[in-house]
Amino acid sequence: MRTGEPLPAMGDVLAALATGLWRYDAAGGLVTLDAEAARLVGLPAEPASLTEAGIRARFHPVDWNEVDGxxxxxxxxxxxxxxxMRIMDAHGRVVRTVRSRSKPSIDPHTGAYELVGTLQEVTDPSPSAVRSPVTGDWRRSREAFLLDAGRALAEARSTEEVLRVAAGLAMPGFSPDGLAVFGVEGDRLTVVGHHGHKPGAEGPFTQMLLDTDYPAAEVVRTGRAVYLSSPEEYKARYPVSWPLAAHFGRQSWAFLPLTVSGRTMGAWMAAFKHPVTFTPDERAVLTTVARMLAQALFRAGAAETERELTDGLQRSMLPTLGPRIPGMTVAARYVPTGGGLQVGGDWYDLIQLPGGTSGTNSSGGRFALTIGDVQGHDVRAAGLMGQLRIALRAYAAEGHRPDAVLSRASRFLHGMTHGEDGADLRFATCLYVEVDPATGTLEIARAGHPDPAIRMADGTVLMRPTAGGLPLGIDPDADYPTTRLVLEPGETLLLCTDGLIETGGHDLDTGWRRIRRILEEHQGDMEGLADALVQAVHGPSSHHATGPLTDRREDDIAVVLLCRVAPGCGCEPATEIRQPVRRMMLTIAQAEPERIASARHQLRELLHDWSSEDQVDSAVLLVSEVLTNVLVHTDTDALLVTEVFQDGDGLDGRSGRRVRVEVTDASDDLPHKRRPGELASSGRGLVLVGLLAGAWGVDPRGEGKSTWFELHEEPTKDDSKV
Incomplete structure (x- = not known):
C-alpha cells in the first residue's frame, strides 16, 4: 500500500484475515452472515441469512447449548x-472449529439480546491437550466439579460451614489458593471469612467504605465482576488499594458479586499465585460458584437468624427455678423439637404460693410445680403456652387449690381457642403439684397428662396413678379431682411430657420401662439425673436453655425432678427447713369479739421470754389491729396462727428468734392503707403494721386472704457486747 492511498474496506481486511462477520437477532430468530462467515459455517461463500434452526444445524449441539449461558x-x-464452536457437515462430522467473539446488547423494549461479532477458524487442540493430566477433560471435569460444589454448599447449615466448604473447593485446572468473602454493613465492607491468609491479615479490609478504590467495593457498588489477570493490571486499575494487596504475592484475582434475588449482599474474592487469563469457561465456573455461594450464605444467615430468634423466644417463655427451696432440690430440662421452628408447646414452671416469708421460701413456704404440653410445635403453640403459663401463675398466686387452678385454666384456654370461627382449636395437657416442703405433702391435679413417678430412697421406681380430668381447653366446665401424696425424705418426684417417653419408636409402656431403668441405675446428683434422662433419649446435648438441648428431636421434652433431701440420698445439699419451736392457733368468730383479748393474752404468754418488752407490746398491738380489721370490715371469722422460729431464720439472714403472726379470713376484699386525719377514729391499722413490723404483707388465698407480719428479736445489751 502506497502512502496516501485510502484504507481498504473493513470487509476486505477481514476477508484477507479469514475472518467473517455475523449478526444474530434473538427477537426475530434471524442470523445474517457475510461471505466469509458463510464459508466458515459450511455454506457457499456469499452473504446469507438463516433462521435460528438453520444456523443451529451447522454447529455441534453441545456447543450451541452453551451459547445462551x-x-x-x-x-x-x-x-x-x-x-x-465446532462446525458439522451433513453427516454429523466435525469439519472445523471456529472462535466467535461478539458484543451482546439488550433490547430495552423486548428484553431479547442481539449479537454482532466475528467468526475465525482456529486449530482444534489435540486430544492429548484436551485430556491432559493437568486439566483432564475440561467439560466433564467442570460439570462434575459444579455438581459436587453445589451439593456440598447446599448441605452447609451455618455460615462457618459454608466458608469451610468454599475453602475446600478444587476448581478444575485453576484452583485459587486464597479466598475471602466480604459482607456489607451500612456503607462499609466487612470480612465474613477468609482462607489462605494469616490470622489478622483481614484487618486493613474490615470496615472499608464502599466508595473506596478497591475491587470488592466496586463489585458491591456495581454488581459486576472484576477480573485482574496480573499485578500490573491490578496496580493500573486500583492504584490506591494496590499496596494492600501487593504483599500477599498473588498474580491474578477474581472479585465476583454475591447476589440473591437481585440484591448484591457482598463479594467473593478468589486469588491465584499463578497467572490466570480468565477465559470464558473459567469465568463461567467462577460465576456459577459465586451464585451458589451467595445462595448458601443467604440460607445459612437466615437459618442462624431464625434459630437465634426462636431460641430466644423459647428461652424468654421458660422460667428460672428461682431461689433454693429449703429441704428440697429441683432440676429441670426443656428440649424443643428439631423440626421447623425450634419452638413448641411444652413448658414447666415453679410458682411461689402465697404465705411465704417476705416473698421468699426462707421459711419453707408452699410452692407449686407445673408441667404441660400445648398441642402443636409451631409459633401458635408457643404463644398459647406463654399465655397459659401466665394464667396458671395468676390463678396460683390468688391462692386457689390445685383443682380450682386447673378448672380456671381450662376455661381460660377454651375461651382463647374456641372463637367464633373455631379455626384453631387447641388443647393442653397439664400436671399441677402443690408442695409443702415442711411435710413433703403433694397435692396433685392432672389434666390429661402422664402420671408422675417417684423414685424411693432405696432406688425403687413406681408410677403413681393420680385422679385426673380432660385436657385443658376441651370442656370449660371440667372438674379436676385432687390426689394427695407424701414425698418422703430421700425420694425423688419425676414430672415429664410425653416426648420423653414416646420418642424413638417407643409407646407409653416401652418408653416408661426405659425411663424407669435410667432412674433406678443413675448414681449422682439431680442435675446429672436430668442430663441422663435427656441424653438417653436423644444422645449428647449440644446447647443449653435451662438445661442441655439436642439437635435432632422428634418431639418437645420437658422434665422436672423434685427431691426431698435426706442424708445419703445423693441430692445436692439444700438449706435445712426450720420448724417452729412454738406455735399457737386460735379462731375468733364474728360473734366473739371478746376473744381478741384472749388472743393478746396468749401472745404475751408465747413471748414471755422475749428479750425486748417493746417488741412484745408491738406484737400484741398489731395482733389486736389485724383481728379487729377482720371483724369490722368483713363478715367472716378469723384464724390466728403464731409461730416462733429459732436460729438463722430471721429477716436478712440474722441469727436469733423470729415471730410470725398470720391472720386468715374468707373475704376476698384486700385491706388498703388509709391516710386518717388527726381526729379520725379508725384507719390506722395498716399504718401501724407498716411502722412497727419488720416485714408484713397480704397474700390472696383461693377463698379469702392472709395478713401477716414478722418481728425479729432484738439483741439484749449483753448480747450486743459479745
Whole structure:
C-alpha cells in the first residue's frame, strides 16, 4: 500500500484475515452472515441469512447449548462473549472449529439480546491437550466439579460451614489458593471469612467504605465482576488499594458479586499465585460458584437468624427455678423439637404460693410445680403456652387449690381457642403439684397428662396413678379431682411430657420401662439425673436453655425432678427447713369479739421470754389491729396462727428468734392503707403494721386472704457486747 492511498474496506481486511462477520437477532430468530462467515459455517461463500434452526444445524449441539449461558454471563459482566464452536457437515462430522467473539446488547423494549461479532477458524487442540493430566477433560471435569460444589454448599447449615466448604473447593485446572468473602454493613465492607491468609491479615479490609478504590467495593457498588489477570493490571486499575494487596504475592484475582434475588449482599474474592487469563469457561465456573455461594450464605444467615430468634423466644417463655427451696432440690430440662421452628408447646414452671416469708421460701413456704404440653410445635403453640403459663401463675398466686387452678385454666384456654370461627382449636395437657416442703405433702391435679413417678430412697421406681380430668381447653366446665401424696425424705418426684417417653419408636409402656431403668441405675446428683434422662433419649446435648438441648428431636421434652433431701440420698445439699419451736392457733368468730383479748393474752404468754418488752407490746398491738380489721370490715371469722422460729431464720439472714403472726379470713376484699386525719377514729391499722413490723404483707388465698407480719428479736445489751 502506497502512502496516501485510502484504507481498504473493513470487509476486505477481514476477508484477507479469514475472518467473517455475523449478526444474530434473538427477537426475530434471524442470523445474517457475510461471505466469509458463510464459508466458515459450511455454506457457499456469499452473504446469507438463516433462521435460528438453520444456523443451529451447522454447529455441534453441545456447543450451541452453551451459547445462551455464555451470552448471559457477558451481559452480566459487561464483557465480550467468546466461544469455541465446532462446525458439522451433513453427516454429523466435525469439519472445523471456529472462535466467535461478539458484543451482546439488550433490547430495552423486548428484553431479547442481539449479537454482532466475528467468526475465525482456529486449530482444534489435540486430544492429548484436551485430556491432559493437568486439566483432564475440561467439560466433564467442570460439570462434575459444579455438581459436587453445589451439593456440598447446599448441605452447609451455618455460615462457618459454608466458608469451610468454599475453602475446600478444587476448581478444575485453576484452583485459587486464597479466598475471602466480604459482607456489607451500612456503607462499609466487612470480612465474613477468609482462607489462605494469616490470622489478622483481614484487618486493613474490615470496615472499608464502599466508595473506596478497591475491587470488592466496586463489585458491591456495581454488581459486576472484576477480573485482574496480573499485578500490573491490578496496580493500573486500583492504584490506591494496590499496596494492600501487593504483599500477599498473588498474580491474578477474581472479585465476583454475591447476589440473591437481585440484591448484591457482598463479594467473593478468589486469588491465584499463578497467572490466570480468565477465559470464558473459567469465568463461567467462577460465576456459577459465586451464585451458589451467595445462595448458601443467604440460607445459612437466615437459618442462624431464625434459630437465634426462636431460641430466644423459647428461652424468654421458660422460667428460672428461682431461689433454693429449703429441704428440697429441683432440676429441670426443656428440649424443643428439631423440626421447623425450634419452638413448641411444652413448658414447666415453679410458682411461689402465697404465705411465704417476705416473698421468699426462707421459711419453707408452699410452692407449686407445673408441667404441660400445648398441642402443636409451631409459633401458635408457643404463644398459647406463654399465655397459659401466665394464667396458671395468676390463678396460683390468688391462692386457689390445685383443682380450682386447673378448672380456671381450662376455661381460660377454651375461651382463647374456641372463637367464633373455631379455626384453631387447641388443647393442653397439664400436671399441677402443690408442695409443702415442711411435710413433703403433694397435692396433685392432672389434666390429661402422664402420671408422675417417684423414685424411693432405696432406688425403687413406681408410677403413681393420680385422679385426673380432660385436657385443658376441651370442656370449660371440667372438674379436676385432687390426689394427695407424701414425698418422703430421700425420694425423688419425676414430672415429664410425653416426648420423653414416646420418642424413638417407643409407646407409653416401652418408653416408661426405659425411663424407669435410667432412674433406678443413675448414681449422682439431680442435675446429672436430668442430663441422663435427656441424653438417653436423644444422645449428647449440644446447647443449653435451662438445661442441655439436642439437635435432632422428634418431639418437645420437658422434665422436672423434685427431691426431698435426706442424708445419703445423693441430692445436692439444700438449706435445712426450720420448724417452729412454738406455735399457737386460735379462731375468733364474728360473734366473739371478746376473744381478741384472749388472743393478746396468749401472745404475751408465747413471748414471755422475749428479750425486748417493746417488741412484745408491738406484737400484741398489731395482733389486736389485724383481728379487729377482720371483724369490722368483713363478715367472716378469723384464724390466728403464731409461730416462733429459732436460729438463722430471721429477716436478712440474722441469727436469733423470729415471730410470725398470720391472720386468715374468707373475704376476698384486700385491706388498703388509709391516710386518717388527726381526729379520725379508725384507719390506722395498716399504718401501724407498716411502722412497727419488720416485714408484713397480704397474700390472696383461693377463698379469702392472709395478713401477716414478722418481728425479729432484738439483741439484749449483753448480747450486743459479745
Amino acid at each position: 455464555i451470552v448471559q454471563l457477558a451481559l452480566a459482566e459487561g464483557t465480550i462473549a467468546e466461544m469455541r
